[in-house]
Amino acid sequence: MKTVEEIKVAIEAAVPGAGVEVVQNPGPSGQHSLLLDPSHAIEVARFLRSDAELALDFLSNVTGVDWLDKEVTEKVKVTRPVTKTVDGVEQTAEETVEETRKHMVPGCLEVVYHLYSMEKKHGPLVLRMRTANRTDQVELPSLTAVWRSAEFQEREIFDLFGVVFAGHPDLRRILMWEGFKDHPMRRDYVEPDDFDYEPTAHDAVLARAKAHQAARDAAAAGQEGAGAN
């Protein structure tokens, strides 16, 4: 199969205006992926499926990733003019200084598609799409129209991550029930406070169980106090 860089060039030639970025994977597998611009994603998907050389006709997996807001610290080399006095003569010289800068990278929800070709027996090609943020702009185009097998998996991502797929034929929760409000696979999901009985708790569960017990004891003490008064 073509490399991701070659596929990127092919996509840009076939779909004018499509913003495609290569996301490098620094691990030993070197499985680089393509970050698609959501507004052109369907055209790009159609191209990938129908192109004679790629023929990516099988969508094996769709999954989600939740990226929280994070603060990135990076060291930047800055060149700035410095005025120095050497032998009584004022000189201006360029000096390179290392500066530490911090900035926030806004979080987003990401959807990852793994494509293979049954016809050409090659793959996978990994596609990604990202939402604008994690709260209100969580819409992405559905690729169910291109690969039918995306239907249930997109529903699962809608259920567990809260990504809204525009153009999906039947966007309902698939694992949790109707009326459930949370998205359990999001990193900031807090499970219901049901830690009454944790006989073998450890780590995070132990902390939750202790907090739950403390709250219960405090409530019981408060009730007793009110009763005494």
Added chain:
Amino acid sequence: MAVDEQLKIEMAKQGIVATTLQELYNWGRRSSVWPMNFGLACCAIEMIATTMARWDMARFGAEVFRPSPRQADLLIVSGTVTKKMAPQVVRLYNQMPEPRYVIAMGACAISGGPFKQGYNVLKGIDRYIPVDVHIPGCPPRPEALLHAFIELQKRIDAQPLTGEGRPRFLDADAQGEFPVPEPGEHDLEPASNKGVWTVPVVIR
């Protein structure tokens, strides 16, 4: 009128059988338990194996797995009870006629098992319905299910027909229907049936 146990054995040798109504009645009840044909997860595979030729649950009088709760009197909760499934399990239990018994089979059914901290798994079916026998194991061996079944038979045998501890169907005041939990916005509501389940005391 209680008959001396030793005397009863002696009389049986002579071909005279002495019994009580309670013994006869319980013998009949325990020798023909009809489990419900209901599996939830991988434990169900072991439950099916238990009914097949190698382990042959029919030896103990429980070969008739009924495909309807209305004809069954034993609910084997075999596997993970998800929060989405829990209301249906309680509803099926409600539809079973008395006398009815419950075996919670495997780690998931008794406590949530390896999925206990998951967002979607009930931390034990005994939070909503009364469980007679709990079997640990992941999954329990068919022998363990047979053991649980024999334990259940012992319980049925020991049940008095009158007074304290009599079966629910002979007690006019006993609770017959158990509230079905409602799927709420974050969890099942209520999270447990307070009349059935109290927080166990952990001794450390």
